[in-house]
Amino acid sequence: MLVHHGDRLDLVDGLTGPLAPLDLFAEAPFNWQGQRYLSVGAAVAASRFSNPRLRAALAEEPDPAIAWAKGKHLADWVLSATSESVVQERIADTGLDINWATAGQHLAMRAILRTKLTDQRLRELLRTTGNALLIASGEHHQMLWGCCRCSGHASTPGRNLFGSQLMGLRAELGGREDQSWQRATCIGPRPGRITSPDRAWVLTELQRITDKLRTHHGLRVAITSGIPGCDLWWAEIAQSQGIALWLYSAYPQKAQTWDAQDRQLYHATVQSAAYTRVLNPVYSPEAVQAHCRWLLRDSSVLIAVLDSATPSKNTATIVSAARHKRPIVLVDPKTRTTRLLKASAQ
Structure with a gap:
C-alpha cells in the first residue's frame, strides 16, 4: 500500500488494508x-x-x-x-x-x-491519504478505471481514472480545487543531441523552473525515467532542491554502455530514489510507449525540453499526447524561451 506523510512518500499503490473500503470493488x-x-x-x-x-x-x-x-x-x-x-x-x-x-x-x-x-467514516478515511497519489491497482483486469497487476497486464499501466476521481473528490472535501502540481516529470534530448552552450542554458533554466514549481505550485515529487540527458540532469536538480525522486524505468537500463558521468549520475539516482519500479523486464517498443503513458498518468505537470530547430521525435510525440491532458512547461534551447501550455481539460 505504501503511504507516508512524515518523511513523505505520498503514494498509495492499491487501496488495500485500512483503505480497502475505498476500493472500486470493496463490499461497502x-x-x-x-x-x-x-x-x-x-x-x-x-x-x-x-x-x-x-x-x-x-x-x-x-x-x-x-x-x-x-x-x-x-x-x-x-x-x-x-x-x-x-x-x-x-x-x-x-x-x-x-x-x-x-x-x-x-x-x-x-x-x-x-x-x-456521504458516509462520514469513508470521508475521513479518504482524508487520511492527504495529498498522496492514489493508484487503484489490483487484479480485476480493470485497465480504464484502475491498474491491473495480473501477469497479463503487469507491464501495461492502467489509466487509473478511479484513483483520479477519488483525488478530485478528496480535494473537494478539503474545500479546495486540486490545482497544485505536486508531481512532475521531465523529458528531452540525450547528451549527444544538445550542444554545450544549449546544455548550460537548459540546466540554468531547469533550476529556475524547478524552484518556481516547488515554491509556487507545491512540487513535491520528481518522477524520472533514469535516462541520460535532460531527464537525469533534471532529477539531480530536483533532488538538490529537496524534492523526492521516484524512478520509473521502462526496462532495466544498460548503464554499463554509458559514459562515466552518466553512469555515475544514474547510480546516484537509483540509490537516492524514494520509490523505484521497472515496468518491463526487457526492451520493446511497446514497453517504451507504455512507459510514456505511465509517466504522464502519474505526473501533474510535464517539463519538456524541445528544440524548435531540430525537435526530438520522441519528445514531440509525448508533448502531443499530453497536450490536452496536462500543463506543459515547454523549454526551447533554440530560441532560449520557456512557455506554459495549459491543459484544456484537467
Whole structure:
C-alpha cells in the first residue's frame, strides 16, 4: 500500500488494508437512486441500464467484480445483434445507455462516489491519504478505471481514472480545487543531441523552473525515467532542491554502455530514489510507449525540453499526447524561451 506523510512518500499503490473500503470493488453497501448496492463497481455496472429489474439483479450479485463483468457482457450482447432493428429492441428492453462508454460511465462514477462518500467514516478515511497519489491497482483486469497487476497486464499501466476521481473528490472535501502540481516529470534530448552552450542554458533554466514549481505550485515529487540527458540532469536538480525522486524505468537500463558521468549520475539516482519500479523486464517498443503513458498518468505537470530547430521525435510525440491532458512547461534551447501550455481539460 505504501503511504507516508512524515518523511513523505505520498503514494498509495492499491487501496488495500485500512483503505480497502475505498476500493472500486470493496463490499461497502450504500444506497443510490433507490437501490442498495454492495459496491461502487456494482452500481456503476448497473448505471448502464435504466431497466429496474436488471439494476436489481446486478445489485444483488454478491461478488462486485462479477457484477461489473455481467454488466459489460449484457451491454455487449445488446449491441452484438446483426440486425439494427434487433439492437433497438434490446436497447428498449434493457434501457441501455448507448453513450455510457463515452460520457455516461464517467458521470455515473462521479455521482456514485459522491453518494458513497456521504458516509462520514469513508470521508475521513479518504482524508487520511492527504495529498498522496492514489493508484487503484489490483487484479480485476480493470485497465480504464484502475491498474491491473495480473501477469497479463503487469507491464501495461492502467489509466487509473478511479484513483483520479477519488483525488478530485478528496480535494473537494478539503474545500479546495486540486490545482497544485505536486508531481512532475521531465523529458528531452540525450547528451549527444544538445550542444554545450544549449546544455548550460537548459540546466540554468531547469533550476529556475524547478524552484518556481516547488515554491509556487507545491512540487513535491520528481518522477524520472533514469535516462541520460535532460531527464537525469533534471532529477539531480530536483533532488538538490529537496524534492523526492521516484524512478520509473521502462526496462532495466544498460548503464554499463554509458559514459562515466552518466553512469555515475544514474547510480546516484537509483540509490537516492524514494520509490523505484521497472515496468518491463526487457526492451520493446511497446514497453517504451507504455512507459510514456505511465509517466504522464502519474505526473501533474510535464517539463519538456524541445528544440524548435531540430525537435526530438520522441519528445514531440509525448508533448502531443499530453497536450490536452496536462500543463506543459515547454523549454526551447533554440530560441532560449520557456512557455506554459495549459491543459484544456484537467
